[in-house]
Amino acid sequence: KGRRGQKGKNRGCVLAEIHLNVTDLDLGYETKEELIFRYCSGSCDAAETTYDKILKNLTRKKKLVNDKVRQACCRPTAYDDDLSFLDDKLVYHILKKHSAKRCGCV
Amino acid sequence: MELTRCVGWAYRANKLEPALSKGNNCLDAAKACNLNDTCKRFRSAYITPCTSSTSNEICNKRKCHKALRLFFDKVPPKHSYGMLFCSCRDIACTERRRQTIVPVCSYEDKEKPNCLNLQDSSVRVKPAPQPPVPALSPPQTQSPLLHPRSLIPWLTPEPGSPNPMCCSLLIGTVMTPNYIDSSSLSVAPWCDCSNSGNDIEECLKFLNFFQDNTCLKNAIQAFGNGTDVTVWQPILPVQTTTATTTTASRFKSMGSESTNNEISTHNDLPACANLQVRLLHKCYTKIAI
Numbered sequence: 001k002g003r004r005g006q007k008g009k010n011r012g013c014v015l016a017e018i019h020l021n022v023t024d025l026d027l028g029y030e031t032k033e034e035l036i037f038r039y040c041s042g043s044c045d046a047a048e049t050t051y052d053k054i055l056k057n058l059t060r061k062k063k064l065v066n067d068k069v070r071q072a073c074c075r076p077t078a079y080d081d082d083l084s085f086l087d088d089k090l091v092y093h094i095l096k097k098h099s100a101k102r103c104g105c106v
Numbered sequence: 107m108e109l110t111r112c113v114g115w116a117y118r119a120n121k122l123e124p125a126l127s128k129g130n131n132c133l134d135a136a137k138a139c140n141l142n143d144t145c146k147r148f149r150s151a152y153i154t155p156c157t158s159s160t161s162n163e164i165c166n167k168r169k170c171h172k173a174l175r176l177f178f179d180k181v182p183p184k185h186s187y188g189m190l191f192c193s194c195r196d197i198a199c200t201e202r203r204r205q206t207i208v209p210v211c212s213y214e215d216k217e218k219p220n221c222l223n224l225q226d227s228s229v230r231v232k233p234a235p236q237p238p239v240p241a242l243s244p245p246q247t248q249s250p251l252l253h254p255r256s257l258i259p260w261l262t263p264e265p266g267s268p269n270p271m272c273c274s275l276l277i278g279t280v281m282t283p284n285y286i287d288s289s290s291l292s293v294a295p296w297c298d299c300s301n302s303g304n305d306i307e308e309c310l311k312f313l314n315f316f317q318d319n320t321c322l323k324n325a326i327q328a329f330g331n332g333t334d335v336t337v338w339q340p341i342l343p344v345q346t347t348t349a350t351t352t353t354a355s356r357f358k359s360m361g362s363e364s365t366n367n368e369i370s371t372h373n374d375l376p377a378c379a380n381l382q383v384r385l386l387h388k389c390y391t392k393i394a395i
Contacts, residue, residue, distance in 0.1 A: 019141070032130075032133055033133070033136055033137060033140060034137045034140060034141065035140050035141075036140075036141055081143070081146060081147040081150060082147075082150035082151075082154065083140060083146060083150060084140075084146075084149050084150040084153035084154070085136070085140065086136065086202060086205055090201055090202070090205050092153050092156075092157045092205075092208065094150055094153055094154055094157070
């Protein structure tokens, strides 16, 4: 039972992808090249560690002055390979750490 | 026949794709590359060293060449050749095509050496373990690059290979060729024939083999017009003289009887008349410069 719960905990946080133009990224590049952008999406509601549980409980009991304590977020734990492209002025550019490869609740 | 054996790109004479399709094929090829994980990775892997300037140089040419060789070695031809041999109808396209190998680093240099000198310092190929040489094979007295009958720009037979179909690419060597301008399919390595002295004829012959090679131009054009490369199929080597040849593929000439306006049937190279377009055979040697 415990294992099932463990497995289901992060079910919400997954890798998603979308096919975009490089210009859609709004990074200031002028090019007609395209890319596949992968990102992490989903909830990390289920408490992951005892730390997260305590935070949740304390927040609920209003024992923390600042209740904006961060809970686990669905974030990249590894990034995709670099992406290179040629812009309209024939200059090459390389994007690093621009796209997710794996996701996790961190 | 020998002339054609290193033409490492394929075409489909019967492809329904109209030759006059609109758009920028080189851009389409770049898009396709970045949507393919392997191509994307190895493209960035050469763009990075080819565009990173060092303290007193534009780039580290050696690293750039190495990464270029890796790109053409690892990426399927439909992607790598797709970018290198894309067909163009405007300057934006041809300029993009010319930039494929990042010529400012991989091609251009401060000075243009004499082509014959360049040849002398050229491709050193590390021969793989030598299999017994078949008794009938002609002795290789000249370097393959010096042998005009076996030289196809961009591809050169692999010396020491038991299989005459084995070729390797010139890109990433000191002989790296590129398109010389944006208005034609003429290619040349970074050299000229000044200061040739008595060897001027030999030098021009060599240079013209790159610049005025109808056979090559036709092959590039043909590749650019056939966008579908599903015909690249692995088969057994044509000449199985030994068991050491590991991988070999061949383009199955489909509809070779049908007419194709792009393939000139009257040119000065007799080998072009029955152009057997084949996928280059990577055998076992690695260029070791």
